[in-house]
Amino acid sequence: MHDGFSLESLGVPTAVIVTSTFVHEAKVQRAALGMEGLAPVVIEHPLSSLSEEEIRGRAAQALAQVVRVWRGTHADPPTPQ
């Protein structure tokens, strides 16, 4: 999130992709940085142990959100319980 914050501060719309277990932490980080509008792109956890096909599935989850972040129509994701 910090890198996303840096780039947004410099004028570059940035989509930060996180897995679902990271959403809470992402929100804490952006609060500490003062950039509450930085809405992350969320894909299902995990990523590190996935097959190529599963990774492509995650990419599909991410893509539409990425474009919405750049256009300003991406809703803030809820924190999974």
Next chain:
Amino acid sequence: MPQTYDPRGVVRADARALARRVGTLEGLRVGILDNTKWNANKLLRAVRDQLQSEHQLAAVNYYRKESFSRFADPALIDRIRAQNDVVFTAIGD
């Protein structure tokens, strides 16, 4: 009356606004920042491929962080800023 104390301290940051959003993606320079965590590169490439198939982008630029755990080097951030209109990055997990 006994007193109790809060050991947490405050969290305090000045509110920062986002960058201006874009309308169309056609003709934009897209930056990709890989934080080198496991499978981030595969995910980013898959997103990139899909993006390129759906839009006419002016350029696609790929960057890798030196260390997944630290913030990106300011010089790298500045280079990304100079060379791109929008960016996507992974992975926070």
Next chain:
Amino acid sequence: MSAQLAPQPAPTQVPEGTDLIEWYYEKGFSDGLPVVPPTPEKLAAMLAALGGEPQKVECRVPPRWGVLTREVLAVNLVMAGCKPAYAPVVRAAMLALTETAFNLNGVQATTHMCSPLLVVNGPIAKTIGMNGGCNAFGSGNRANATIGRAIRLVLLNVGGGWPGDLDKSTLGNPTKYTYAVCENDASPFPPYHVEKGFAAGDSTLFVMAAEAPHSVTNHVANDPQGILDSICSAMSTFAHNNAVSGGHCAVVLGPEHAATIAKHGWKRNDIKSYLWMYSGNKFRELAFEHRYGKVYNRSLPVWYRRDLDSHIPAVPSAENIHLFVIGGEAGRFSAFIPGWGHMTSPVLREIGGGGPKDAGPRCVDGTCYL
């Protein structure tokens, strides 16, 4: 940063007869053990030891980036059970931990079990009664126990590093309650901080993100090589994080082992060099024989060869081994303490001084990159 001031919420009044220990538990301010409820008198004494100015900002603590004022630090110090004399050590530790090179954000959040290890050198250790002798890493000493505990309480309360929340450590480890020691000043070698360019009369602290100590037994060898071979054995497993992630580690010589090695004329650099040279793994072990796909491992330096039988050192350099003499006079034991990896660098700084000593070209950003 040091000129900033930050307000602190006013203390809360609670009804007479409230069980204060339970109150702090219920609020979620405890590390799991009972805390000492602060009183105005205890806080005043602690604040005086910190130099007054209650709202002065010492640092911000990740991953929550809570603002650590002297007032807030005093609250955590009292809760931990510290004496005011310990306050400068804990403050110096927080300044060291929040140096960029340490990457406290990463250390707090990681799934690895690491915890900041604190080693104090110089006169302050004796002045405040720290234990660098028998059972130094164990219990029974107020200074060791509460200094380490105060650091953890700050990391929890101010930093927000609560287990299951922002602290994702899979297993944790007992050193996350407390992990603070000093070197044994009866060591036959110069102390650690003198090796690193400080004067013997300086008081310093060293912090490193560390796993728990791994005991090394050797009751047979009466020469340096035999003893060090046992330590090399502990370093040569591909289970610890250094093996796969590089970075820094620590080696602790117990006094009996240290005495034998010193008797043969070996110096600190000889010990570190031997340990580095004769420990490590084969790449095939780290790659799991490429059973799960071809492994390169970007966490390791590019200059390592990646053939299956290539030797992979435990850490990239002898200078990444931080050597201490700690422990009691009896027992032929030493310890290997793995680190977290290249993602963090240890920090060595003076206690109470203006900042880390400039030890020459290896210092980056005023922090000694060791």
